Each structure stands twice: as structure tokens, then as C-alpha cells.
Amino acid sequence: MNDDFYGYLVSTDEVDNFLGYEPRCPHCKEKLIPIIYGMVGYEEGRKAENGEIFLGGCMIEEDAPEYHCNNCRRSYSKDLKRYINEPNNFED
Numbered sequence: 001m002n003d004d005f006y007g008y009l010v011s012t013d014e015v016d017n018f019l020g021y022e023p024r025c026p027h028c029k030e031k032l033i034p035i036i037y038g039m040v041g042y043e044e045g046r047k048a049e050n051g052e053i054f055l056g057g058c059m060i061e062e063d064a065p066e067y068h069c070n071n072c073r074r075s076y077s078k079d080l081k082r083y084i085n086e087p088n089n090f091e092d
Contacts, residue, residue: 025069026080032067035075048089055089 054068065075
């Protein structure tokens with residue numbers, strides 16, 4: 001093993017952003033936003049209010065959706081084939 005190599009982990013979001021990949025809604029073709037699970041802080045709450053991310057709640061399930069469409073109000077699986085209908089965060 002080479003001691004001179006210092007690797008680091010890169011998230012799939014960083015790779016997608018680097019490659020210019022923006023997932024689009026299969027239904028309406030709008031840009032999908034990421035779904036964030038778990039306890040969130042102030043910054044994530046602000047982004048959710050602005051429609052930049054979708055808060056998925058505290059329970060993280062194996063087949064939980066990964067993307068949300070603010071236009072259609074659908075949350076999609078990673079492969080964009082399965083979805084569930086749900087309201088946007090902070091809707092009246």
C-alpha cells in the first residue's frame with residue numbers, strides 16, 4: 001500500500017454535479033430535488049422552505065425515494081421508475 005496516497009470519499013451528488021447530471025421528472029420534465037432524511041439543521045430547513053431540497057422525515061427505509069418533483073408533488077426512487085404522491089414541504 002502506498003503511504004503517499006490520501007484518498008477521500010465523494011458523494012454521488014458531488015459526482016452528478018461534476019458530470020452535469022440533473023435528474024428530471026419523468027412526468028413533467030421539471031428538475032428534481034434531492035430528498036434529505038434524518039435530523040436536519042437550520043440550513044436544511046431554510047433550503048426546504050425555498051424548495052431546494054425535500055425533507056423525507058426521520059425514518060430511513062431501504063427503498064425510500066431519493067428525488068422529489070415540486071411541480072407534480074411526486075417523490076421518485078433512484079431509478080425514477082417508482083413514485084409516491086406527497087405534498088411539498090411547508091404547504092398550507
